[in-house]
Amino acid sequence: MRTPFLMLAACCVAQFAMAQHDDSLTIRRFSNEVLDHSTAYENLRVLTKTIGGRLAGSPQMVKAEKWGEAALKAAGADKVYTQECKVPHWVRGEKEQARIISNRRDFVPPLNILALGNSVGTGPKGVTAPVLEIHSFEELEQKKDQVKGKIVFYNYPFNKKFVKTFYSYGDAVRFRGAGPSRASKYGAVAVIVRSMSHSTDNHPHTGSTRYNDSFPKIAAVAIGLQDADRLSKRIANDPSAKVFLRTTCQMLPDTIGHNVIGELKGSEFPDEYITVGGHLDSWDVCEGAHDDGAGCVQSIEILRAFKAAGIRPKRTLRVVLFANEENGVRGGAKYAELAKANNEKHLFALESDAGGFTPRGFIMEMKPEQRARIKSWLPLFLPYGLYDFDEPGGGVDITPLHNQLGTPMAELSPDSQRYFDYHHAVSDTFEAVNKRELELGAVGMGALVYLVDKYGL
Amino acid sequence: MRTPFLMLAACCVAQFAMAQHDDSLTIRRFSNEVLDHSTAYENLRVLTKTIGGRLAGSPQMVKAEKWGEAALKAAGADKVYTQECKVPHWVRGEKEQARIISNRRDFVPPLNILALGNSVGTGPKGVTAPVLEIHSFEELEQKKDQVKGKIVFYNYPFNKKFVKTFYSYGDAVRFRGAGPSRASKYGAVAVIVRSMSHSTDNHPHTGSTRYNDSFPKIAAVAIGLQDADRLSKRIANDPSAKVFLRTTCQMLPDTIGHNVIGELKGSEFPDEYITVGGHLDSWDVCEGAHDDGAGCVQSIEILRAFKAAGIRPKRTLRVVLFANEENGVRGGAKYAELAKANNEKHLFALESDAGGFTPRGFIMEMKPEQRARIKSWLPLFLPYGLYDFDEPGGGVDITPLHNQLGTPMAELSPDSQRYFDYHHAVSDTFEAVNKRELELGAVGMGALVYLVDKYGL
Known part of the structure; x- marks a missing residue:
């Protein structure tokens, strides 16, 4: 009895080892293609430097959609198309103003806000x-x-003790999201929020707030860290200190946006889909290089390099550049809505929306046995520096698909130390992205897509 | 027979788990101290911005030594002293000149060289x-x-396919080290070497060359990547093209340098040493922030944060800021020589000299059982993002100690993607270092020192 079992087991192990060896060679071929010939960095340069900030509803967003279609065609997609969706249309208006007003009449520089x-x-x-x-x-x-008649200043510092900075963000972002309406409830006239960052500079970091319709909507701004400290000191020492604040932003009626999609048709199961994407929109005040130009060009790069390296997926690979992540997630919602309406079969969805930094792993939202399967591929990822597969989570744009269809999802988890230095601030520029770090993210994502496509989930 | 064994085993496992729990709390306390109150970044600012480039023999090196003594005292060292050593005294002279000369008489911008x-x-x-x-x-x-009468141009590109960039460096650096004398052997009049980098800019990257005394010493320069490509194209297309090269560097007689040392006295075995260090010198053309101001301030931070977090090592912790790594390693040699002459007992030596980037693990040179012991602590390192303990290697400055006394050694292995963008180039500035990445390196190093001190090797 034992010998055949052992032989079978040995056979399985050998087959597994051989499969892993084949896979490691394929992934290496893909990695070499990306590291030697990637167009991701040049694509990012064009998107960020010739189009720039591209909030939903802006003329830049329209340009970015055209760019996305062209880039997907150039990468070799079999089919490029768009999905129309309604998007919110918020405009910043004139440059914001803020300054400390005081009886002391000393010179006080303006406060840096957004x-x-x-x-x-x-x-x-x-x-x-x-x-x-x-x-x-x-x-x-x-x-x-x-609170009544006051400007409420949420001066909650980013917690430096978390090693992964997304925990600091999760800890602090509630003041940006819920802070304005919670202060308005008690009669505040405006809100200033300390930026969600531990950067050493003074750039304010914007981002969406969410009003509670039960209370009056009041103006709300983010303030740079140095100025947050300055304001805090001043109001503690100067009882006469007030703040003058002027913003002319407004929400216009909804307008039209598009998800931009490129497909590489599956060789065996063309009606089964693997989605890989990032979001095409960005805040208006920055180039949106890490957030999320990086995710877009990495996703496009996977399609290009699969073709160049002769990797033909069995399922259809869909690269999706989502509309309107930043202040509505309408693109992600539309994508899920259409997938459901069309009764599509989605095997897996992967997003990159945490910066173009060196990859360290994936956060995942899926059944334990699916996670275990992905973790069994760890030896194939380690040579590329991906080792961290334990944390829950998934991309904002693919969460509607996950929620509606139960599609297992993952998001690239890059090194997070620098991300909140740039996030939603003017400093999120092309120059802040390193070419190789960006490319290695695409390598990690492509390896995961390749394995999920080959072995299923 | 089995029950007692199982009980013993269970007991051991429980003790091990409890010890790991205690250690994880201690390491967390240390990490919190570093991330919340580190002086490493401010120390680095002072070193790089008020002193700057500090090659052995330069006036800046003397200032840096004074700075190092003061910084170690401020960090709370029980004892601060120096070790004198002879160091080479190479001077760059006037700004280097290089240009393409051609019969075509078109305008050709100068070549960017060092x-x-x-x-x-x-x-x-x-x-x-x-x-x-x-x-x-x-x-x-x-x-x-x-070759005779020519300028030999080693145009060997940095291999992009290696994921860890130190492999690309190891692959290419032989042309900088041995290239000049190998060309001189056949009558070359000078050498131009393509910079060891895959940066996207045009900065030349200097570094030491080693002459073979059997052949005439000829001038040798590094050239920026864009200009290397430009030069390559020009000489391929223009048979009349020559290069004019002018350097006035020279090697003066040896002068005096110092290792700067601060100690935290061991509570149980004060005569046993754990060395932690970086090198204080840097190339003259840059601020030497990643190479190796980072390693110096991280090493000092370990001492400071041990004291602040109430961690008193059993062995004496020696923080060493080594002299003259870049063009002689005389400080490292002197340190080993004195350790041997004084019959010192060295348990372990750790260096940081691969940039102030997010740590990923350690390279190590020690007995297999020592490596296995360190690897058994992996669960304690994973929360800080250190997972990679498999590769051989050790710091340049502690290699003499390892060679002379057999001391097990390790070097911090940070994320390597950006390192050769800055290495030995004008772009190695304070601004290229991220505060948190620098601090996390000190956290990883301190954790290793703490565990080695507590459990031995």
Whole structure:
């Protein structure tokens, strides 16, 4: 009894080892193609330097969609098309103004701020009010009687102790999201939020806020870290200090945007899909290089390099450049809606939206046995520096697909140390992206797509 | 028989788990101290911005030594002292000149070059000669009859396919080291070497060359990548093209340098040493931020944060800022010489000299059982992103100690993608270092020192 079993086992092990050897050679071929001939960096340069910031509804977004179609065709997609969707149309208006007003009449430089996305303006005359500094929602509740007529200043610092910076972001971002309406509830006239960053510079970091319709909508801005510290000191030492704030942003009626899609047709199961994508929109104030030009050009690169390296997927590979992640996720919602309406079979979805830095692994949202299968491929990823497959999570744009169809999803998890230095700030430029780091992200993503396509999930 | 064994085993496992739990808490305390209160980044700013490039023998090196003593005292060292050593005294002289000379008389911008460290000058009149482009030493041998009177141009590209860039460096650096004398053997009048980098800019990257005394010493320079490509095209298309080269560098008589050392006295075995260090010197043309200001300030930070977090090592912790790594390794040699002469017991030596980037693990040179012991601590390192403990290697400055006393050694292995963008080039500045990446390197190093001190090797 034992010998045949052992022989079978030995046979299986040998087959597994041989398969892994074949896979490692294929992945190496793909990696060599990307590292030697990638067009991702040049694509990113064109997107960021010739188009720039591209918020939903902006003329730049229209240009970016055209660019995306052209880039997907140039990469060798069998089919390139778009999916129309309604998108919110928020405009920043004139350059924001903020300064400390004081009886002391000393010279005080202006405060470096940016209106939060989707926020209302102060009106053309601005608001001037005393400032109430708040460090937690509990403190806000305790001081609710002091809020009326004030500008509430959420000065909650990014926690430096987390090694993975997305935990610091998750910890702090509630003040940007819910802070304005929670302050408005008690009569605040505007809100200033300390930027979600531990950068050493003074750039404010914008991002969406979400109003609660039960309370008046009030103006809301992000402030740079150095100026947050300066403001905090000033109001502590100068009882006469007020802040003047002026923003003219507004939400216009919805307009039209598009997901831009390129396909590489599957050789065996053309009606089964693997989605790989990033989001094409970015905040208006930056080039959107890490967020998320990187994810777009990496996804396009996978298609290009698969073809160049002679890797023909069994399932259809869909590269999706999603519309409107930043202030609506309408592109991701539309993609899931159409997938469901068309009864499409989606094997797997992968996003890159955490920066174009050296990859370290994937966060994943899927059944335990699917995660275990992916983790069994670890030896194939280690030569490329990907080792971290344990954390939950998935991309914002593919979450609707995951929720609607149950599609297993993953997101590239790059080194996170620098991400929030640039995130939603003017410093998110092409120059902040390193060519090889960007390319290695595409290598890691492509390897995962190749293995999922070959072995299923 | 089995029950007692199982009980013993269970007991051991439980003890091991408890010890790991204690260690994980201690390491977390240390990490929190570094990420919240590190002085490493500010130390690096002072070293790079107020002192700058500091080659052995330069006035800046003397300032850097004073800075190092003060920084070690400020960090709380029990004892700060120096070790004197002889160091080479190479000076670059006037700004290097290089240009293409051609009968075509079109405008050709100058070539961006830097003399190689330890190289001789061309003399004040410079040399003008036709250029012979070479891609391998085999090709040089095949073309040895064409070498006489020429400038040999080693145009060997950095191999992009290696994921870890130090392999690309190891592959290419032989042309910088041995190239000049191998060309001189056949009558070359000077050498131009393609910079060891895959950067996207045009900065030349200097570094030491090593003459073979059997052949005449000829001038040798590094050239930026864009200009290397431009030169290659020009000589292929323009038979009249020559290059004019002028360098006035020279090697002066040896002078005096110092290793700068700070100690935290061991509580149980004060006569046993753990060495942690980086090298204090840098190339003259840059701020030496990644190479190796980072390693110096990380090593100092370990001492500071051990004290601040209440970690008193059992062995004496020696932080060593080594003299003259770049063009002589005389500081490392002196350190080993004195350790041997004084019959010191060295448990372990650790260096950081691969850039202040996010740590990924350690390269190590030690007995297999010592490596296995360190690898058994992997679960304690994973939360900080260190997973890679498999590769051989060790720091240049601690290699003499390893060779003379057999001391097990390791070097921090940070993310390597950006390192050769900056290495030995003007772009190696403070701004290229990220505060958190630098600090996480110190966290990883400190964790290793703590564990080696506690459990031995």
